[in-house]
Structure formats: structure tokens, C-alpha cells
Amino acid sequence: MTSSEHPFGIDFGGTGIKGAPVDLETGDFAAERVRVRTPKPSTPTQVAAVFADLLAKFPASGAPVGVTVPGVVRHGVVHSAANIDRAWIGTDADALFTEATGRDVHVVNDADAAGLAEVAYGAARGRGGLVIVTTLGTGIGSALVHDGVLVPNAELGHLEIDGHDAESRAANSAREAENLTMKQWAERLTRYYRTLEKLFSPDLIVVGGGISKRSDEFLPLLELDTEIVPATLRNKAGVVGAALYATTTA
Known part of the structure; x- marks a missing residue:
């Protein structure tokens, strides 16, 4: 499987955004991780544009994209905003990122993502x-x-x-x-x-x-x-x- 066929993970934090395709067989990156600074202000539309640019650095793929958010996430909608712009509250991040990137994007709380990874691979x-x-x-x-x-x-x-x-x-x-x-x-x-x-x-x-x-x-x-x-x-x-x-x- 090439890196373009692997699902993509993006870790979105208050200061930095990190992303890489992930080999789910090994729980490791399938290509070198890219890191960029979180835009100021870190509004949903600004961050969505950064995600689109980040994903453009990798070959197009139909594989899904997962994004961590430092806040409560229910059914793709962000309900709190820790260390990010308060404009996130009430934003349907799944829909926003899917439209901005042309990829199937699913958002998850950052600690929940870490928990899943430690249980599956750590x-x-x-x-x-x-x-x-x-x-x-x-x-x-x-x-x-x-x-x-x-x-x-x-x-x-x-x-x-x-x-x-x-x-x-x-x-x-x-x-x-x-x-x-x-x-x-x-x-x-x-x-x-x-x-x-x-x-x-x-x-x-x-x-x-x-x-x-x-x-x-x-x-x-x-x-x-x-x-x-x-x-x-x-x-x-x-x-x-x-x-x-x-x-x-x-």
C-alpha cells in the first residue's frame, strides 16, 4: 500500500498543526510528518485553508482524514474551545473540513484520539x-x-x-x-x-x-x-x- 492509500491524521493544537498518512497495520507514519504553525486567529475557515494546503502536499487519495480538536466534539460539531478561537463553538467541523479539502474528514477530541492510539498500538x-x-x-x-x-x-x-x-x-x-x-x-x-x-x-x-x-x-x-x-x-x-x-x- 502506498502512502496515498493510507488514512491521514491531523493533530490540531493551539500552536501547531501536524499531519501524516498513517499505516494502521503498524500504528506508525507512512510518510514523513509535516508540521505548520496554527494560524492567528485560529478561526475555522483559516484552519480549514491550512488543512487543504497540508493535504495538497500528499498525493490525492480516497482514504479518510481524521482531525483532532482541543475541545468537546459531538457528531462532528465542536462544543468547546480550549486554546483555539471561540468561533469553533457550534461549528460543524466535519462538514467544514470535508468541503474545504474534498476529502472525507472526521473530527475527534484530541485526548480521545491519543487514548485510541495507546489502546490500539501503545x-x-x-x-x-x-x-x-x-x-x-x-x-x-x-x-x-x-x-x-x-x-x-x-x-x-x-x-x-x-x-x-x-x-x-x-x-x-x-x-x-x-x-x-x-x-x-x-x-x-x-x-x-x-x-x-x-x-x-x-x-x-x-x-x-x-x-x-x-x-x-x-x-x-x-x-x-x-x-x-x-x-x-x-x-x-x-x-x-x-x-x-x-x-x-x-
Whole structure:
């Protein structure tokens, strides 16, 4: 199969847009990834034009395209806008991107895409039951995947714990802003993940985000009943998961 026949994944974030065709047999890029800056302002029409230009760099294909969005997505419509222009709220992104690119485009929440990728190809591959994938960054992204099936838009970073929005205390940005030691941060993470245990009784928790590269410094400090492991796909997860989602949704 040539790269033009593979589904295409686009990871759309507040500062950058990354895209590549994805080989779903291996869960890896089928050609070199392209990265461009997110336009300012990052309105739907501006971003759609960037997507059209990005896809034009690759041979035309009938394969579907998946796009991550940092917001809640229901049936292709964006319902929140984190780190992107508020004009996204209420936008039928599936329809907009399909028209702009001439490709069959399907949009998915960014954390959900990462979760799908980790379950299919990464740290949770081959694991049944309920897997919770969390990304610790500016906020806390989350994905619930049960026996390989995504439960979309699980905004578990916004659980109220001890009177606080969970991510305001336990995200990596909170660790940096408050200059917490790993031990201090681990105490907050333990409180957060224990709450997830109590609510969902997961079989596995996967921790992603850039800080997962330092997982050996904080994961051993967590006191949990559930197995918790670092993500393995890291910055590939969004692109890979988007392509996978587009294929299963098309």
C-alpha cells in the first residue's frame, strides 16, 4: 500500500498543526510528518485553508482524514474551545473540513484520539476492560476506552476534587507554576487518580503528555490499587489516533 492509500491524521493544537498518512497495520507514519504553525486567529475557515494546503502536499487519495480538536466534539460539531478561537463553538467541523479539502474528514477530541492510539498500538495494546488514558500538560486530558470502544468526551480533568477543578491542582502546569517537587506533585496525583479509581474501577491507567518522559520520577511515588503506566506513542498519538478514528467512523 502506498502512502496515498493510507488514512491521514491531523493533530490540531493551539500552536501547531501536524499531519501524516498513517499505516494502521503498524500504528506508525507512512510518510514523513509535516508540521505548520496554527494560524492567528485560529478561526475555522483559516484552519480549514491550512488543512487543504497540508493535504495538497500528499498525493490525492480516497482514504479518510481524521482531525483532532482541543475541545468537546459531538457528531462532528465542536462544543468547546480550549486554546483555539471561540468561533469553533457550534461549528460543524466535519462538514467544514470535508468541503474545504474534498476529502472525507472526521473530527475527534484530541485526548480521545491519543487514548485510541495507546489502546490500539501503545501502552494499553492487548489490554481488555476499562482503560483510562490521561495526558498531563497545561490541563488534564482524558479518554475512556472499554474493550477497544471509545466513550467520547470524558472531561475527567474537570472533576471537582476537594473543592478544586482537578487539573488546576494536578496538571503539570500546576507543578511548574507552584514549583512543586515530584514528591509533592505525586501526592496530588495520588488524590486525583484515587478519585478515578473510586468512580470507574479501571483495569489500567495510562499517563501521557510531555512529562511522561520523566515518569520514572513520579509514577513510582503514586499509591494506587490500579496499574499505572507511561504512554508510549507520545507526540505521535494524536496523528495516529485521528487516522484510526476516521477509519472506524467512515
